Amino acid sequence: MYPRGCCEPRDTTMSSHTHTVSNALLDPHRTRGIAAALVVMGLLGTGARNAAADVTLAHEPLSVVATLEPVKRRDPQAFLSSLVVPTEVPAAVLTRQDAVTAEILAHSTTLSRDQALATAAALCDEARRLGYDPFLFLAVIHVESSYNHLAISNVGAEGLMQIMPETAAFLAGRNKMERPANTTFDPVLNVRLGVRYIAQLDRQFHHHLDRTLTAYNRGPGATHAILAAHQSLPASVRKPYAGRVMAQYKVLLNQYGHLPQA
Numbered sequence: 720m721y722p723r724g725c726c727e728p729r730d731t732t733m734s735s736h737t738h739t740v741s742n743a744l745l746d747p748h749r750t751r752g753i754a755a756a757l758v759v760m761g762l763l764g765t766g767a768r769n770a771a772a773d774v775t776l777a778h779e780p781l782s783v784v785a786t787l788e789p790v791k792r793r794d795p796q797a798f799l800s801s802l803v804v805p806t807e808v809p810a811a812v813l814t815r816q817d818a819v820t821a822e823i824l825a826h827s828t829t830l831s832r833d834q835a836l837a838t839a840a841a842l843c844d845e846a847r848r849l850g851y852d853p854f855l856f857l858a859v860i861h862v863e864s865s866y867n868h869l870a871i872s873n874v875g876a877e878g879l880m881q882i883m884p885e886t887a888a889f890l891a892g893r894n895k896m897e898r899p900a901n902t903t904f905d906p907v908l909n910v911r912l913g914v915r916y917i918a919q920l921d922r923q924f925h926h927h928l929d930r931t932l933t934a935y936n937r938g939p940g941a942t943h944a945i946l947a948a949h950q951s952l953p954a955s956v957r958k959p960y961a962g963r964v965m966a967q968y969k970v971l972l973n974q975y976g977h978l979p980q981a
Contacts, residue, residue: 816843818975827866845914858968868906877903880913932961
């Protein structure tokens with residue numbers, strides 16, 4: 720089953736916050752290691768020692784022992800990476816999953832290589848299982864977060880498919896899925912929950928894709944209220960979100976629509 724219906728593009732606003740830190744400048748392990756080497760060689764003067772001390776922990780004296788046993792710091796990105804099983808990058812784009820993988824690798828600036836590969840595999844697996852075209856969900860990701868798995872909207876929606884934390888908790892419980900901390904920032908779980916939620920809404924709105932996408936954006940209650948008042952979605956409601964998703968979906972179909980599912 721492929722989604723049907725096409726809407727005109729419209730504009731939405733979604734604010735996201737990402738934080739990028741330069742490892743080369745702010746890695747205390749590297750800085751203390753250099754300082755320790757200079758102490759051992761007898762080349763570090765009083766002024767240099769004071770400068771080096773400024774970048775160490777305030778409670779930790781500058782010493783060879785301290786630099787040989789650096790304080791371990793938690794790295795959330797490393798933690799998320801540890802959850803991913805590495806897969807191979809496709810040598811050529813031969814299937815729709817290859818195309819999804821290529822698009823995520825090309826456009827995401829926050830996902831690691833392994834995260835991108837695992838996310839593409841999860842998205843295509845869910846789409847195949849539920850009978851949808853994976854490009855539809857890729858179009859949603861494009862509009863919702865611009866492939867930024869750390870995105871947070873001004874209303875608190877999070878991750879690649881911009882799911883509200885309470886919605887993620889409900890969906891995870893309903894689908895009997897394990898829900899670790901920061902569920903919505905785990906890209907694999909985020910797309911699995913997002914795809915299932917869109918499929919659920921699509922059934923609720925009788926496979927009218929413009930209504931399904933509007934419900935994903937505005938909420939099913941608000942969408943039902945609009946339909947009750949107007950019998951159909953006004954262009955002013957349809958264009959800003961559903962129209963943009965369908966426009967991006969059309970772009971992906973024009974480029975990759977000839978490819979088989981797997």
